[in-house]
Amino acid sequence: MTRDRYDVVVVGAGATGSATAWALARRGRRVLLLDRAEEPPAHGRDVVRPGHADVARCHLALLSHQWWNVLEHEAGERLVEPTGCVEHGPVEALRPLVETLLVTSVPFEYLTGPEAEQRWPGMRFDDRAVVQPAAGVADVAATHAALRRQAVSHGADLALGADVRRVEVLDDGARVHVDAGDHVDASVVVVCAGAASAAVLEGVVDLPPAQVVRETRLRADHVEALSSTARPWPAFVHRADPVAHRSARGELGPDAGYPALRVRGEPTAQGVELAHRTAPAPLGSDPAAEDGVAADLLAYAAQCLPGVTLDGAEPSVAERAAGPLVLDRVGRVVVGLGTGVHGVALAPGIGQVLADLAEDGLGVPRQVGADEDELDRSRFSLAALATSV
Numbered sequence: 286m287t288r289d290r291y292d293v294v295v296v297g298a299g300a301t302g303s304a305t306a307w308a309l310a311r312r313g314r315r316v317l318l319l320d321r322a323e324e325p326p327a328h329g330r331d332v333v334r335p336g337h338a339d340v341a342r343c344h345l346a347l348l349s350h351q352w353w354n355v356l357e358h359e360a361g362e363r364l365v366e367p368t369g370c371v372e373h374g375p376v377e378a379l380r381p382l383v384e385t386l387l388v389t390s391v392p393f394e395y396l397t398g399p400e401a402e403q404r405w406p407g408m409r410f411d412d413r414a415v416v417q418p419a420a421g422v423a424d425v426a427a428t429h430a431a432l433r434r435q436a437v438s439h440g441a442d443l444a445l446g447a448d449v450r451r452v453e454v455l456d457d458g459a460r461v462h463v464d465a466g467d468h469v470d471a472s473v474v475v476v477c478a479g480a481a482s483a484a485v486l487e488g489v490v491d492l493p494p495a496q497v498v499r500e501t502r503l504r505a506d507h508v509e510a511l512s513s514t515a516r517p518w519p520a521f522v523h524r525a526d527p528v529a530h531r532s533a534r535g536e537l538g539p540d541a542g543y544p545a546l547r548v549r550g551e552p553t554a555q556g557v558e559l560a561h562r563t564a565p566a567p568l569g570s571d572p573a574a575e576d577g578v579a580a581d582l583l584a585y586a587a588q589c590l591p592g593v594t595l596d597g598a599e600p601s602v603a604e605r606a607a608g609p610l611v612l613d614r615v616g617r618v619v620v621g622l623g624t625g626v627h628g629v630a631l632a633p634g635i636g637q638v639l640a641d642l643a644e645d646g647l648g649v650p651r652q653v654g655a656d657e658d659e660l661d662r663s664r665f666s667l668a669a670l671a672t673s674v
């Protein structure tokens with residue numbers, strides 16, 4: 286490892302760290318991107334949509350949207366397949382999303398369930414559907430590789446197999462201690478090491494204990510309904526909400542087949558992948574509690590996607606880091622945490638925000654773009670975290 290002093294050392298070359306190194310290197314900073322792993326861990330797909338119910342996250346997604354375009358242009362490849370995304374559910378379950386889309390001017394269509402069913406034969410929809418045509422599905426591995434490659438092509442150094450043990454704050458910067466007693470100095474350190482961040486920053490910044498969600502996925506490789514229609518299916522999020530469903534049906538009473546789960550669907554080449562995530566739980570909690578989820582996903586497909594055969598499909602279950610999104614700076618140390626459940630969708634925008642924070646630490650005056658002006662960064666601060674606990 287080089288012993289030169291860097292402007293910024295980024296610890297963790299996942300999607301977040303790579304996006305941060307890309308942003309900083311593009312701005313002409315001397316950057317070192319470190320990861321203990323030799324191979325990128327990321328895989329799978331992620332729904333990328335500009336509109337979210339939460340206003341602050343929506344602004345982050347809009348910022349990301351711009352940078353997805355820049356990344357695809359620079360990388361010379363399509364990373365997000367433009368599928369559109371439909372979020373559907375009872376009226377009440379969609380209200381926060383619709384309100385935010387209206388105030389943020391994100392383009393969307395509002396359909397009734399039957400209108401959506403006419404548009405996408407083979408899918409059954411809840412009471413109302415919100416369509417975001419600008420949404421798509423990202424290839425996680427390709428995105429991760431593109432972010433790293435672009436960081437390096439803009440001049441960042443990349444060191445893989447470098448296990449960071451701790452960060453030490455110096456008078457004029459920070460020292461990153463790497464395995465085998467080696468170290469590297471920088472004016473600012475950005476830590477995006479996922480669940481390992483708290484250990485790396487022990488004694489420097491207090492971070493909340495890691496949490497995880499369990500994501501169960503089932504995949505149907507061939508869907509008959511898709512071969513008989515010219516219109517591919519969109520990505521979807523079914524905001525199933527039994528309480529809102531029951532109250533909307535009034536005297537009719539709840540529909541017996543109403544799904545038990547919130548389900549996400551991501552189109553594949555000729556099929557679809559269904560996913561369900563549990564609520565966040567402390568790291569190491571009992572996975573047995575999730576046994577019924579695969580069966581519920583099968584029941585969901587039978588009820589809401591009648592052309593989809595998932596029988597025989599092996600569920601894949603993965604643990605992903607969870608917890609609130611934290612993008613903040615404490616002196617010479619910047620942290621980017623809680624990105625695990627958001628996947629890569631927000632990474633290009635988060636990289637810009639973390640690069641801004643690192644430049645604040647370097648004393649570089651901010652050049653803030655119009656969309657960044659809208660972003661309420663205080664929502665992602667450590668102080669906001671302390672008040673929400």
Ligand SMILES: Cc1cc2nc3c(=O)[nH]c(=O)nc-3n(C[C@H](O)[C@H](O)[C@H](O)COP(=O)(O)OP(=O)(O)OC[C@H]3O[C@@H](n4cnc5c(N)ncnc54)[C@H](O)[C@@H]3O)c2cc1C
Pocket residue numbers: 296297298299300301302303319320321322326327328329330331425447448449450477478479480481482485603604605606621624625626627628629630
């Ligand atoms: C099993 C699994 C399945 C997933 N599936 C999907 C999916 O389908 N779609 C999706 O969008 N996302 C998926 N993700 C999430 C995604 O990979 C990332 O978690 C997310 O993109 C956030 O990235 P990140 O860079 O913040 O964190 P991470 O991807 O967790 O990256 C953190 C990096 O820090 C490195 N690191 C940790 N400790 C140290 C240390 N001490 N020294 C040096 N380096 C260190 C790690 O090696 C890692 O590369 C999945 C994650 C997991 C674990």
